[in-house]
Amino acid sequence: MEFNSLKMNTLQNTIFKSRYALPDEDWDAASRRVAQHLSKAEINGSYEIIKAEINDMINTGRFIPGGRIMHGSGRKFGSLLNCHSLGVDDNRMSIAKLVHDMYLITTVGGGVGVAYDKIRPKGDPIQNIDNQAPGVVNEIEKIDEVAQRVKAVGDRGPAMIASLTVNHPEIVDFINAKLEDKKLTNHNISVGITRKFVDAVKNNKEWVFNFSGRDYYMWKIKKWNDEYEQPKTMADEFLIHGTTKEKALEIAKKFCSADDASGWYDQFECIGRKKYMAKDLWDLVIVNNLTRGEPGIQMIDNIEENFATSYCETFNSSNPCGEAMLPAYGNCCLGSLILSNHYNEKTGEVDWDDLADAIRVGVRTLDNVLEMNIYPIPECREAASLTRRIGIGVMGWHHLLIKLGLVYGSKKSLAFADRMFHFIKCHAFEASIELAQEKGAFPAFNAEKYLDNPFIKKLPSRIKQKIKKYGIRNAVLLSIAPTGTISMVAGTSSGIEPIFAPVYERKFRNGGVMQKELVVDSMFADKLLAGEKVDHIVGAYDITPEEHLAMQTTIQDHIDQAISKTINIPMGSDIEQLSDAMLDFTEYGKGATVYPQGSRGDEPLTPYDYKRLSEKELLELAKKYSGVAADACATGSCDF
Numbered sequence: 001m002e003f004n005s006l007k008m009n010t011l012q013n014t015i016f017k018s019r020y021a022l023p024d025e026d027w028d029a030a031s032r033r034v035a036q037h038l039s040k041a042e043i044n045g046s047y048e049i050i051k052a053e054i055n056d057m058i059n060t061g062r063f064i065p066g067g068r069i070m071h072g073s074g075r076k077f078g079s080l081l082n083c084h085s086l087g088v089d090d091n092r093m094s095i096a097k098l099v100h101d102m103y104l105i106t107t108v109g110g111g112v113g114v115a116y117d118k119i120r121p122k123g124d125p126i127q128n129i130d131n132q133a134p135g136v137v138n139e140i141e142k143i144d145e146v147a148q149r150v151k152a153v154g155d156r157g158p159a160m161i162a163s164l165t166v167n168h169p170e171i172v173d174f175i176n177a178k179l180e181d182k183k184l185t186n187h188n189i190s191v192g193i194t195r196k197f198v199d200a201v202k203n204n205k206e207w208v209f210n211f212s213g214r215d216y217y218m219w220k221i222k223k224w225n226d227e228y229e230q231p232k233t234m235a236d237e238f239l240i241h242g243t244t245k246e247k248a249l250e251i252a253k254k255f256c257s258a259d260d261a262s263g264w265y266d267q268f269e270c271i272g273r274k275k276y277m278a279k280d281l282w283d284l285v286i287v288n289n290l291t292r293g294e295p296g297i298q299m300i301d302n303i304e305e306n307f308a309t310s311y312c313e314t315f316n317s318s319n320p321c322g323e324a325m326l327p328a329y330g331n332c333c334l335g336s337l338i339l340s341n342h343y344n345e346k347t348g349e350v351d352w353d354d355l356a357d358a359i360r361v362g363v364r365t366l367d368n369v370l371e372m373n374i375y376p377i378p379e380c381r382e383a384a385s386l387t388r389r390i391g392i393g394v395m396g397w398h399h400l401l402i403k404l405g406l407v408y409g410s411k412k413s414l415a416f417a418d419r420m421f422h423f424i425k426c427h428a429f430e431a432s433i434e435l436a437q438e439k440g441a442f443p444a445f446n447a448e449k450y451l452d453n454p455f456i457k458k459l460p461s462r463i464k465q466k467i468k469k470y471g472i473r474n475a476v477l478l479s480i481a482p483t484g485t486i487s488m489v490a491g492t493s494s495g496i497e498p499i500f501a502p503v504y505e506r507k508f509r510n511g512g513v514m515q516k517e518l519v520v521d522s523m524f525a526d527k528l529l530a531g532e533k534v535d536h537i538v539g540a541y542d543i544t545p546e547e548h549l550a551m552q553t554t555i556q557d558h559i560d561q562a563i564s565k566t567i568n569i570p571m572g573s574d575i576e577q578l579s580d581a582m583l584d585f586t587e588y589g590k591g592a593t594v595y596p597q598g599s600r601g602d603e604p605l606t607p608y609d610y611k612r613l614s615e616k617e618l619l620e621l622a623k624k625y626s627g628v629a630a631d632a633c634a635t636g637s638c639d640f
Contacts, residue, residue, distance in 0.1 A: 504606060
């Protein structure tokens with residue numbers, strides 16, 4: 001099958017010029033620049049051959065490296081990696097280092113994920129002095145303030161995510177932290193879920209929090225003002241964690257008095273322990289998702305069990321969009337196969353041979369990125385070198401399904417997903433094994449321990465035999481990013497997401513005046529103009545939560561890292577339906593994010609019922625303007 005250079009409309013070209021191009025650079029020149037830079041990592045005299053292969057894949061839009069790679073390659077201080085994971089211990093030096101490392105990473109455009117489980121809860125003693133610990137939320141607020149200053153000196157804010165497991169005593173305050181407007185504005189938050197917790201939810205058990213071997217409970221605190229002749233006026237009741245009744249009361253007196261700037265409340269009383277049920281905590285997660293689209297959830301047991309390098313490093317946190325499960329200082333090295341461009345119009349099928357070739361070149365390209373990247377701190381280079389993590393992902397998945405006549409989320413689409421991603425998985429591992437034969441396995445490779453991982457055990461026997469004999473270049477290989485902006489440049493659907501809508505209304509400001517226009521998804525427009533059927537084309541809000549999650553879990557079976565996937569739900573969705581779907585998902589998935597329509601104010605894009613238009617109006621609209629509405633991850637800052 002012959003391929004031409006990627007063609008762009010005005011919108012695609014504008015985004016490309018503003019985000020990725022050098023001055024006066026077109027797509028052909030950018031492809032050459034990136035290929036030339038990344039091929040410098042080659043050995044054994046293969047520079048020219050590999051440069052030509054990488055250039056051809058990028059130029060024709062069959063495999064495109066992540067946005068940071070497209071932007072940074074060939075620039076003097078170009079950082080090529082999208083995201084990083086940072087750990088933090090419960091001491092001043094570690095917290096200070098976190099601020100230092102986060103600042104250096106975000107100022108070169110990297111996103112940061114941080115796990116805060118080691119930070120002691122608010123009110124715990126420090127050096128035997130009671131009620132001194134400021135707590136998790138307070139520490140995150142400090143980081144958020146630094147991130148705000150980074151945002152102030154650049155045109156884009158940093159992508160940040162903070163995570164905390166359900167065991168931590170401060171988890172309720174953490175979940176509610178973003179309910180207050182203008183708080184943690186540079187962060188998304190994610191809750192770590194365990195199987196023990198899911199079992200407690202399903203069996204309606206009490207949930208007891210724990211930190212450093214100590215059990216914490218929830219206590220009911222009442223506060224009031226006792227001035228003048230009206231005792232106990234303006235009573236207010238709230239919950240606070242603590243190991244004992246007395247401890248909870250001490251924490252309330254110190255921190256709640258400080259929080260109440262008016263000084264109105266001055267009396268506190270602990271009126272007893274609340275038996276806090278696991279279902280209460282789960283419902284809090286679900287309700288917040290229905291109203292605010294946060295927190296995301298991560299299934300800790302599923303992640304840790306399938307963490308291929310658990311014998312040499314420990315899972316710390318995800319990256320901001322949730323597709324990479326990383327150790328402390330781990331990096332995201334990402335690129336995407338454009339699946340819709342591997343469809344053969346003549347045969348009406350996927351060109352499997354060309355897709356296999358793109359996977360091979362993609363693995364080599366991302367492995368070279370690890371060599372050519374300029375690392376913001378030495379620990380990131382060390383982590384990258386130890387296991388050589390990369391993340392082959394996809395975009396254009398829904399556009400490919402549309403070309404094949406498949407409805408997103410249907411049984412046929414799920415069966416095809418199983419076939420497609422098994423193919424991608426096997427060819428990615430084969431490519432990395434070939435690289436190991438040429439360049440050597442990743443330094444921490446141990447055949448016996450690596451092959452004992454549950455995910456690796458499920459690989460075909462022929463691949464496991466080759467790994468045992470030759471090793472493998474990259475410890476982990478697969479990661480599906482949201483591809484928000486770069487998929488708009490490529491003119492296709494993002495990640496494994498469904499299209500936003502066949503037709504949608506876009507709001508934009510022109511000369512200070514808010515305007516509206518109708519936009520047609522590019523694939524929907526192509527089908528309309530070709531006179532082909534369009535009744536199988538659905539949008540993100542037409543798909544049930546169960547169908548969204550079924551697609552994600554089907555594909556997750558073949559992905560050694562994770563998938564960034566948003567579960568779009570209409571306004572007024574049923575809480576029990578979402579709760580049940582998410583509980584089912586916890587058994588097989590790694591992470592999920594919910595986005596309720598209208599949860600973040602006046603949205604720029606709104607689905608439009610195209611059946612209100614006549615056939616003539618719809619065709620005229622398709623001729624006039626079409627585009628791709630690509631939602632990025634929940635942070636709104638991921639640029640892949």
